[in-house]
Amino acid sequence: MGVWSFVKDAGKKLLGGGAAEAAEAPEAALKKEIEDLGLDASGLDLKVEGDTVKVAGKAVSPEMKEKVILAVGNVAGVAKVETSHDEDTTAAVFHTVAKGDTLSAIAKKTLGNANRYMEIFEANKPMLKHPDKIYPGQVLRIPQK
Numbered sequence: 001m002g003v004w005s006f007v008k009d010a011g012k013k014l015l016g017g018g019a020a021e022a023a024e025a026p027e028a029a030l031k032k033e034i035e036d037l038g039l040d041a042s043g044l045d046l047k048v049e050g051d052t053v054k055v056a057g058k059a060v061s062p063e064m065k066e067k068v069i070l071a072v073g074n075v076a077g078v079a080k081v082e083t084s085h086d087e088d089t090t091a092a093v094f095h096t097v098a099k100g101d102t103l104s105a106i107a108k109k110t111l112g113n114a115n116r117y118m119e120i121f122e123a124n125k126p127m128l129k130h131p132d133k134i135y136p137g138q139v140l141r142i143p144q145k
Helices: 020-024 026-036 062-073 103-111 114-123
Strands: 002-005 044-049 052-057 080-083 094-096 139-141
Touching (some): 026 044, 062 139, 114 139
Antiparallel strands (some): 002 080, 094 139
């Protein structure tokens, strides 16, 4: 089983605290978020247990599974994402954004070259809409080549 930690109080507010339907059906709210982002979650099943989201099943690709993990993990109220079929995500590298981070700084730290920031931006689309719009606590995929 793979386990990824997220900042529970950071991210898009989908669960509880407002939308009554999201509080009653958190799985449906997360599935709608995944669909709204245009991600293909076919083959995956989501289950919410407290502040943990369990993702079971085999994704269409490792990249898509990583994006689904981020899409549900970067939701306020989610502290952890657990997955099955770990062979999908054994090479996954994630980075939690700290205050003052930029994609360039993250690229220099994780990829060794600040000019590779667009690779991180591209690896996190469609969750990221603009390379300058990241926030502390957000978790990003770091592409591996």
